[in-house]
Amino acid sequence: DGGITQSPKYLFRKEGQNVTLSCEQNLNHDAMYWYRQDPGQGLRLIYYSQIVNDFQKGDIAEGYSVSREKKESFPLTVTSAQKNPTAFYLCASSPTGWTEAFFGQGTRLTVV
Amino acid sequence: SQKIEQNSEALNIQEGKTATLTCNYTNYSPAYLQWYRQDPGRGPVFLLLIRENEKEKRKERLKVTFDTTLKQSLFHITASQPADSATYLCALDPNAGNMLTFGGGTRLMVKP
Numbered sequence: 001d002g003g004i005t006q007s008p009k010y011l012f013r014k015e016g017q018n019v020t021l022s023c024e025q026n027l028n029h030d031a032m033y034w035y036r037q038d039p040g041q042g043l044r045l046i047y048y049s050q051i052v053n054d055f056q057k058g059d060i061a062e063g064y065s066v067s068r069e070k071k072e073s074f075p076l077t078v079t080s081a082q083k084n085p086t087a088f089y090l091c092a093s094s095p096t097g098w099t100e101a102f103f104g105q106g107t108r109l110t111v112v
Numbered sequence: 113s114q115k116i117e118q119n120s121e122a123l124n125i126q127e128g129k130t131a132t133l134t135c136n137y138t139n140y141s142p143a144y145l146q147w148y149r150q151d152p153g154r155g156p157v158f159l160l161l162i163r164e165n166e167k168e169k170r171k172e173r174l175k176v177t178f179d180t181t182l183k184q185s186l187f188h189i190t191a192s193q194p195a196d197s198a199t200y201l202c203a204l205d206p207n208a209g210n211m212l213t214f215g216g217g218t219r220l221m222v223k224p
Contacts, residue, residue: 033212042118042201042216043156058211090155092212100146101203101212103155 003027006091006104012112013078013085021076021107023091030096032074036060037088037106046089049074050096078109086111114139116215118202124221125192133187133218135202142204145178145185150199150217159200160187192222 004025013019023032031050035043045058049068063082068074074093078085088108092101117136125131135145144163148156162169162178162185169176175188189196201217 035214043214045211045213048211056211059213088153092155094212100158100161103157106153106155108153
């Protein structure tokens with residue numbers, strides 16, 4: 001089945017550690033995105049990529065890094081520089097052009 | 113500054129009534145606007161897309177309007193059902209460059 005897969009579903013991180021969230025899609029979409037969602041809030045854009053080996057910062061990129069070495073993969077690293085990383089992280093993909101985004105089921109990251 | 117605003121207060125309505133949700137934006141000139149549904153702990157799911165030259169779009173019990181003069185989109189669910197209870201998010205692409213920006217969402221509660 002085609003879709004977008006995020007893993008893990010739950011992730012616990014100690015303060016000062018870097019962690020990487022996985023996002024894989026088999027929809028052959030060019031564009032991929034990472035969003036952060038805090039309780040009761042909307043989605044805030046962290047990074048997005050329109051093509052392999054290229055990505056742009058969104059509104060809240062500080063403390064995060066990404067790579068886009070393959071079309072189907074867009075991992076997000078939450079670094080120790082991110083002061084408040086506890087949140088729900090959502091990955092999405094879309095074809096280029098004016099069309100819908102498809103979301104994964106999210107990763108809930110908790111700093112312990 | 114650029115803003116996408118949705119009513120942060122929950123909307124409570126009786127089953128069978130029409131729910132109307134509002135999305136206002138400032139300092140954007142989007143070519144299109146999208147609406148998504150999000151259930152707790154899940155990723156958003158695409159519902160409808162409306163282009164700037166379209167005044168209204170319908171899909172089953174859903175209707176979206178787009179007024180570029182008022183900078184507003186209205187999302188209607190007719191004959192609402194308890195299963196329609198969810199958070200509804202509007203989104204637009206500020207630069208027509210695959211960078212979807214979301215509003216904060218409005219939670220809809222449909223009571224039987």
